Amino acid sequence: MTTPAINTVSWFQIGSDKPDEVAKFYGGLFGWTFAPDPNSDGYDLINYAGADGASGGIAHVPAASANHATFFVLVGDVAATVAASEKLGGTVLVPPTTSKDGLVFAHILDTSGNNFGVFTPAP
Incomplete structure (x- = not known):
């Protein structure tokens, strides 16, 4: 699998209290496929045609008030990025x-209150 460049948007997450319904919606709309994440309970990996591997995920959240869609930026050092x-x-x-x-x-709010994430992949 090709690793995206550092400091690029490289992952997205959809949080839903109705993960099966949201998977059906995005699957029907864009042809995305879904599989349980073997490393995280309550998380499904999103795959789409042409990608080397999973490109996003559906987080199973407990209530509609926690529903969200956010992006994640691949960084070299999560702790340093959080501090910056x-x-x-x-x-x-x-x-x-x-x-x-x-x-x-990690999850961060920018200066306008927008939630986004940063990550480094597993070794």
Whole structure:
């Protein structure tokens, strides 16, 4: 699988309290396919034609108030990016977190209140 360039939008996430319905919607609209993420409970990987691998995910959330769509930027160092975002006026929503497979991610609010994520892939 080809690794995208550092500091590019390389992943997206759709959070839904109705993950089966949202998968049916996007699958029907764009032809995307879905598979459970073996490294994360309550998360489905999104694949689409022409991609080397999964390009996004559906997070199963407990209530409609948590539904969302967000983008993730691939970075070289999540902790350093989080620190830089704070110096620039950003707010950390989820501090650097490591998943079971070694992927590291964080969620940040920009200075306009937009939620986005940063990550480094699993080794």
